Amino acid sequence: MTSLQHVNPRVSGIRVSAHSTLQSLAAHITQQIMTGAQKPFKEVLDVSSGDPHKTGMKPISFVRQLMKDNSLPLDVRLRAQRLLEICDGQSVGAYSATSGLLHVRQSIAEFVMRRDDGVPSYAEDIFISSGSQRALMVVIKLLDKGGETQTGVLTPVPSPHHLPIILDETGVTPAPYQLIEDHGWAVHPEELHRALTAARRRCEPRAVYISNPGNPTGHVQDRKSIEEVIRFAAAERLLLLVDEVQQDSVHGHSREFISYKKVLFEMGKQYSDTVELVSFHSLSNACMGECGQRAGYMEVVNMDPEVMLFADTVLCADISTPVIGQLALDLMVGPPKPGDPSWDTHTQEILLIRTTLSQNAQRAQQFFNSLPGMSCQSVMGGIYLYPRLHLPSEITEQAKVLEVEADVLYSRRLLEEEGVLIGAGGTTDSYHLRFCILVPPHTLEEVLARISSFHLRLWADIRTLTEV
Amino acid sequence: MTSLQHVNPRVSGIRVSAHSTLQSLAAHITQQIMTGAQKPFKEVLDVSSGDPHKTGMKPISFVRQLMKDNSLPLDVRLRAQRLLEICDGQSVGAYSATSGLLHVRQSIAEFVMRRDDGVPSYAEDIFISSGSQRALMVVIKLLDKGGETQTGVLTPVPSPHHLPIILDETGVTPAPYQLIEDHGWAVHPEELHRALTAARRRCEPRAVYISNPGNPTGHVQDRKSIEEVIRFAAAERLLLLVDEVQQDSVHGHSREFISYKKVLFEMGKQYSDTVELVSFHSLSNACMGECGQRAGYMEVVNMDPEVMLFADTVLCADISTPVIGQLALDLMVGPPKPGDPSWDTHTQEILLIRTTLSQNAQRAQQFFNSLPGMSCQSVMGGIYLYPRLHLPSEITEQAKVLEVEADVLYSRRLLEEEGVLIGAGGTTDSYHLRFCILVPPHTLEEVLARISSFHLRLWADIRTLTEV
Ligand SMILES: Cc1ncc(COP(=O)(O)O)c(C=O)c1O
Numbered sequence: 012m013t014s015l016q017h018v019n020p021r022v023s024g025i026r027v028s029a030h031s032t033l034q035s036l037a038a039h040i041t042q043q044i045m046t047g048a049q050k051p052f053k054e055v056l057d058v059s060s061g062d063p064h065k066t067g068m069k070p071i072s073f074v075r076q077l078m079k080d081n082s083l084p085l086d087v088r089l090r091a092q093r094l095l096e097i098c099d100g101q102s103v104g105a106y107s108a109t110s111g112l113l114h115v116r117q118s119i120a121e122f123v124m125r126r127d128d129g130v131p132s133y134a135e136d137i138f139i140s141s142g143s144q145r146a147l148m149v150v151i152k153l154l155d156k157g158g159e160t161q162t163g164v165l166t167p168v169p170s171p172h173h174l175p176i177i178l179d180e181t182g183v184t185p186a187p188y189q190l191i192e193d194h195g196w197a198v199h200p201e202e203l204h205r206a207l208t209a210a211r212r213r214c215e216p217r218a219v220y221i222s223n224p225g226n227p228t229g230h231v232q233d234r235k236s237i238e239e240v241i242r243f244a245a246a247e248r249l250l251l252l253v254d255e256v257q258q259d260s261v262h263g264h265s266r267e268f269i270s271y272k273k274v275l276f277e278m279g280k281q282y283s284d285t286v287e288l289v290s291f292h293s294l295s296n297a298c299m300g301e302c303g304q305r306a307g308y309m310e311v312v313n314m315d316p317e318v319m320l321f322a323d324t325v326l327c328a329d330i331s332t333p334v335i336g337q338l339a340l341d342l343m344v345g346p347p348k349p350g351d352p353s354w355d356t357h358t359q360e361i362l363l364i365r366t367t368l369s370q371n372a373q374r375a376q377q378f379f380n381s382l383p384g385m386s387c388q389s390v391m392g393g394i395y396l397y398p399r400l401h402l403p404s405e406i407t408e409q410a411k412v413l414e415v416e417a418d419v420l421y422s423r424r425l426l427e428e429e430g431v432l433i434g435a436g437g438t439t440d441s442y443h444l445r446f447c448i449l450v451p452p453h454t455l456e457e458v459l460a461r462i463s464s465f466h467l468r469l470w471a472d473i474r475t476l477t478e479v
Numbered sequence: 480m481t482s483l484q485h486v487n488p489r490v491s492g493i494r495v496s497a498h499s500t501l502q503s504l505a506a507h508i509t510q511q512i513m514t515g516a517q518k519p520f521k522e523v524l525d526v527s528s529g530d531p532h533k534t535g536m537k538p539i540s541f542v543r544q545l546m547k548d549n550s551l552p553l554d555v556r557l558r559a560q561r562l563l564e565i566c567d568g569q570s571v572g573a574y575s576a577t578s579g580l581l582h583v584r585q586s587i588a589e590f591v592m593r594r595d596d597g598v599p600s601y602a603e604d605i606f607i608s609s610g611s612q613r614a615l616m617v618v619i620k621l622l623d624k625g626g627e628t629q630t631g632v633l634t635p636v637p638s639p640h641h642l643p644i645i646l647d648e649t650g651v652t653p654a655p656y657q658l659i660e661d662h663g664w665a666v667h668p669e670e671l672h673r674a675l676t677a678a679r680r681r682c683e684p685r686a687v688y689i690s691n692p693g694n695p696t697g698h699v700q701d702r703k704s705i706e707e708v709i710r711f712a713a714a715e716r717l718l719l720l721v722d723e724v725q726q727d728s729v730h731g732h733s734r735e736f737i738s739y740k741k742v743l744f745e746m747g748k749q750y751s752d753t754v755e756l757v758s759f760h761s762l763s764n765a766c767m768g769e770c771g772q773r774a775g776y777m778e779v780v781n782m783d784p785e786v787m788l789f790a791d792t793v794l795c796a797d798i799s800t801p802v803i804g805q806l807a808l809d810l811m812v813g814p815p816k817p818g819d820p821s822w823d824t825h826t827q828e829i830l831l832i833r834t835t836l837s838q839n840a841q842r843a844q845q846f847f848n849s850l851p852g853m854s855c856q857s858v859m860g861g862i863y864l865y866p867r868l869h870l871p872s873e874i875t876e877q878a879k880v881l882e883v884e885a886d887v888l889y890s891r892r893l894l895e896e897e898g899v900l901i902g903a904g905g906t907t908d909s910y911h912l913r914f915c916i917l918v919p920p921h922t923l924e925e926v927l928a929r930i931s932s933f934h935l936r937l938w939a940d941i942r943t944l945t946e947v
């Protein structure tokens with residue numbers, strides 16, 4: 012990934028159109044005008060593409076009334092006004108630049124700097140996309156070298172359930188490394204080494220994917236663990252792909268969230284000048300939860316500028332990230348400040364979500380540990396529990412006959428008999444459930460009650476069976 | 480495309496996860512409950528994935544206030560209410576189903592039936608995506624068979640400027656057919672045949688792409704021309720990809736928009752039972768112009784249901800189309816009715832846009848035809864003019880030296896000297912500009928004035944040169 016040769020030839024083969032060259036030139040001229048250059052005209056008029064709101068056509072009221080309000084707190088109204096001003100044609104209906112609205116990319120860079128106690132962050136290194144998973148797909152697509160040797164990415168077991176589909180779609184080989192359940196699902200460097208060596212027999216591993224806080228494990232890495240992963244990536248020259256989407260939802264008291272980027276920069280120039288890192292974040296995170304808006308971003312560190320241009324090329328096919336989602340990202344990274352009319356409400360809402368997460372986690376964990384044949388590691392953050400099912404052979408045998416994993420069978424029966432949809436699977440030699448705890452407490456109670464009656468019924472049935 | 484064998488192996492190789500099987504089962508059970516089936520529970524509770532609004536977590540006010548209003552006309556409020564009810568968790572922040580909200584797909588099917596005088600349309604055949612170009616990319620991706628022989632798609636010259644990048648990204652070969660300028664940029668069947676024969680020498684053409692109303696030509700096909708294309712596709716067993724995004728913007732009086740689907744069904748079962756057709760439409764169309772919201776759809780006709788499942792698989796990687804955009808699509812296909820409080824405003828706004836388009840088209844066309852060295856076909860619809868530049872050899876020679884197309888050079892100088900960004904290029908042996916006429920009339924005047932002074936200056940310079 013450090014040189015252009017290695018970019019997916021299908022991507023580097025995309026021809027730059029005359030249109031996009033002209034568009035870049037127009038953006039450049041606009042920039043010159045804004046910084047005071049004398050031109051024979053005051054602004055660039057764009058009649059090159061069909062983007063009516065950009066050139067000042069009025070949006071249709073029937074659509075816009077869905078999104079308008081005049082009865083809002085002052086800071087919200089001012090913010091809405093300011094955000095609209097940064098949109099082309101002052102409309103959320105206009106396409107934005109491929110990698111996102113520059114203003115929002117700047118807001119994100121400022122947020123990252125505040126979060127990381129001053130480690131510098133630059134708007135040019137931020138790419139906004141239709142969700143963080145889309146950004147991940149873009150990078151994985153760039154990594155794929157095509158040709159005979161398969162490109163590989165080290166992926167955790169268990170992993171977020173969207174990861175396999177992203178790899179499959181891009182044709183990149185997953186090289187699994189095991190998270191250590193008995194250590195609260197921590198990442199172990201020896202296991203990374205083992206997985207890498209094993210992977211090298213069948214593909215060329217070029218990156219390592221980490222989910223921190225862990226989806227679905229709930230593990231949050233400490234500084235030492237992050238340093239170990241960074242040293243591993245540095246030694247093996249692997250690109251680090253860190254999914255930090257749940258950075259706002261550390262709810263245990265034993266850990267706080269530390270970003271990979273911050274640790275990287277605190278490890279000294281030997282690392283911070285060389286290790287290639289991409290960090291992902293999203294509006295779909297626990298506190299915002301605006302998944303349906305489809306907006307996320309990645310920040311790249313130490314990536315070859317020419318490779319970054321190709322990231323732009325791939326994103327170009329999406330034309331632009333939904334603009335309302337981009338504006339909501341701006342709100343996410345720039346929440347109200349003390350004294351702002353919205354500060355109280357906002358702070359209380361965020362606090363309520365964190366409290367709910369933390370209480371739900373404790374409640375559900377105790378619940379699972381109290382059921383026969385279930386155990387659950389304590390979680391430190393994120394939005395999932397990943398309890399283990401110790402299933403009796405009656406069930407695993409039945410699953411074999413039905414040609415389905417035993418935990419998936421458990422989930423299917425739970426769904427059919429009690430109407431609870433819970434995720435399942437993701438490990439190879441043991442059985443687990445994926446339980447999202449980001450639900451209102453009364454829903455949680457209802458869900459636990461249903462699981463309890465299903466589970467106890469199942470266990471009673473088995474006992475009857477074995478007694479016969 | 481008629482059989483599964485032919486689907487892109489990279490797509491058919493995507494493994495269906497246990498998670499998505501469980502999700503389908505949950506959707507099925509919910510459906511059963513809605514249609515009255517007796518179950519031991521009243522609703523399915525989903526704790527399988529991190530989508531907080533879906534399970535009833537409250538959205539953060541600071542974000543939502545950007546989009547809320549209580550002071551709206553009654554029908555808008557009722558519609559907003561109804562639309563919210565169809566969202567998971569009654570929130571536009573929840574992920575929707577991969578192919579879109581079922582309610583919106585149904586609204587689209589009803590719109591298509593009304594538009595096509597009763598030709599049936601089914602929600603299952605409608606796929607909502609993040610813009611129509613994304614849907615096009617999904618189909619083209621399915622078409623690509625991988626392996627030695629390149630897959631080809633017949634593409635018009637000139638074509639919309641996004642088409643080449645979509646083909647490049649998917650690795651599919653464009654097989655160009657020429658539109659006939661002297662006939663107002665009509666599609667000629669002999670030319671389709673010629674292009675197909677030529678293409679077969681270097682790839683396996685599997686589809687033909689049509690833009691109607693034409694981008695950037697402004698041509699609108701009549702029934703006879705559409706029948707010719709359909710017969711061609713039927714005879715050659717090609718998939719028809721028709722970009723009908725500008726169907727609402729026929730502004731000339733000589734033509735009306737007729738959909739390919741309607742014509743196909745009126746040609747009799749021989750065609751309507753066999754020809755595979757995909758039609759694209761979008762919220763980015765002329766009247767709505769909500770490009771930044773990223774929502775469009777495709778309707779598929781006669782596509783193998785198993786292939787349709789793969790379309791869903793590819794869309795799955797996007798997770799979901801922005802929900803606000805989907806709701807806006809619902810408004811687009813179901814505008815206010817006479818008597819509704821919003822009817823007057825809405826009807827006037829749409830009328831104003833059409834009038835602006837039609838007057839701008841006439842004005843700009845006359846303007847170009849009055850300049851020395853320019854000519855412009857009359858347009859019938861769409862949002863572009865595509866005037867021809869008859870450039871003197873001084874300029875074409877200069878362009879050769881600079882290694883740039885002469886029309887692109889013209890655009891670049893226009894941009895630098897007068898601050899007008901106009902598209903250029905797209906044909907092989909002549910020079911053209913791409914001029915979007917969907918701009919407020921005062922902007923149009925300003926643009927024309929700047930072009931005029933640039934163009935006349937250029938021509939005067941050349942005359943001086945040749946006189947010396
Ligand atoms: C680890 C992780 N990554 C990504 C996402 C969200 O993806 P996107 O930003 O594409 O909606 C989530 C949401 O739950 C997540 O938990």
Ligand SMILES: Cc1ncc(COP(=O)(O)O)c(C=O)c1O
Nearest residue numbers: 061610611612694724761763775
């Ligand atoms: C022919 C054509 N296709 C597609 C689009 C819009 O694409 P999307 O729906 O992806 O925004 C336009 C918009 O101008 C168009 O003119």
